[in-house]
Amino acid sequence: MITLDRTEKFGKGLHREVFVHPDNAALCIKVVTNGNQQETKREQGYYQQLQKRNIAWDLLPKFHGNIETSLGPGAVFDVIRDPNGKICQTLEHYLADKDFIANNQQQLQTALIELREYLLKYHIMSMAMKPKNMLYQLSKDGAGKLFIIDNIGNSDFFPICNYVHFFADQKIVRRWDRFIAKLEL
Ligand SMILES: Nc1ncnc2c1ncn2[C@@H]1O[C@H](COP(=O)(O)OP(=O)(O)O)[C@@H](O)[C@H]1O
Numbered sequence: 001m002i003t004l005d006r007t008e009k010f011g012k013g014l015h016r017e018v019f020v021h022p023d024n025a026a027l028c029i030k031v032v033t034n035g036n037q038q039e040t041k042r043e044q045g046y047y048q049q050l051q052k053r054n055i056a057w058d059l060l061p062k063f064h065g066n067i068e069t070s071l072g073p074g075a076v077f078d079v080i081r082d083p084n085g086k087i088c089q090t091l092e093h094y095l096a097d098k099d100f101i102a103n104n105q106q107q108l109q110t111a112l113i114e115l116r117e118y119l120l121k122y123h124i125m126s127m128a129m130k131p132k133n134m135l136y137q138l139s140k141d142g143a144g145k146l147f148i149i150d151n152i153g154n155s156d157f158f159p160i161c162n163y164v165h166f167f168a169d170q171k172i173v174r175r176w177d178r179f180i181a182k183l184e185l
């Protein structure tokens with residue numbers, strides 16, 4: 001049983017609070033604080049498929065299983081940090097900084113292209129791509145990488161896309177185009 005201290009959470013979404021693993025700073029623990037475990041189950045089912053397919057975890061934090069915590073069941077993932085050790089900020093955070101965006105146009109465009117290629121290479125779907133569910137990792141030379149941290153998978157009742165890569169790719173491109181159109185970079 002891992003004891004988590006609410007004051008030490010570093011991330012919060014609509015459903016989960018996120019903590020650095022007290023025994024391993026390379027990991028984070030996500031605990032559902034608003035809602036039930038339904039979405040967690042769906043997400044982990046999709047992660048299991050990706051694990052079976054043996055994908056590379058280049059731009060998606062690896063899932064390390066579940067543990068009991070003082071705040072209830074916790075899901076353990078890699079925590080994404082900048083090279084200086086700071087936990088990465090979301091793309092949403094950077095989008096609010098107009099100067100940053102102006103000074104990092106090229107790097108951001110490259111990171112976007114790389115994320116799109118990664119998702120298509122491994123046929124990784126997202127139910128809706130949103131800047132708040134992506135992390136922008138800044139490297140020392142100013143280049144950036146975009147990670148998807150939430151909302152991956154498929155909520156279709158008959159998830160044929162999980163089995164036929166061609167259909168998955170169509171969906172990935174459609175959702176990607178929607179995401180890019182909204183970004184207005
Ligand atoms: N693997 C991770 N590495 C670093 N920060 C993360 C990671 N996962 C989540 N976060 C942070 O925690 C916040 C909430 O996590 P998220 O998984 O999106 O929760 P929710 O399901 O409630 O939306 C994110 O916006 C991000 O700031």
Ligand SMILES: [Mg+2]
Nearest residue numbers: 013014133150
């Ligand atoms: Mg989220």
